[in-house]
Amino acid sequence: MPQNFGHSCIIQLINGSCIKLYAGNVKLYFEIVDDSDVVTLQQSIDKFAKWAQTWQLSLSAEKCCHIRLGLLACKNPVNYHINDVALNTADSVQDLGISIDNKLTFVEHINLIVAKGNRHAN
16 A cells, blocks of 8 residues: 555546545546547546555545536536546535535525525515
8 A cells, every 4th residue: 555645645646637635535627629629538437446446445436426517518428437437417416505506506506595594584
């Protein structure tokens, strides 16, 4: 088993991506401009999966998903995968209690907060 466990080894693995680690969660961000970026993102996912395996960290691919953020419609939907398991495409995700939708409108988050406030008020 490798001796050094740290963020620097993770950052070296990920090609130009932003990675966010928090407790048992990992988020990988990457701007997709053209098809080569799709390939680079998949390679980054593969490298992270290999890194996790090296450190004996299990990844639950079934709990993982990907979300495309942007206002333009996606012409060619992409299927990413971890260890040959296809990742689900999400329209919204939770990040530290904030609901983020694929168009960054925060409508879902606002509705959840209002509903929670109404429950407490009643």
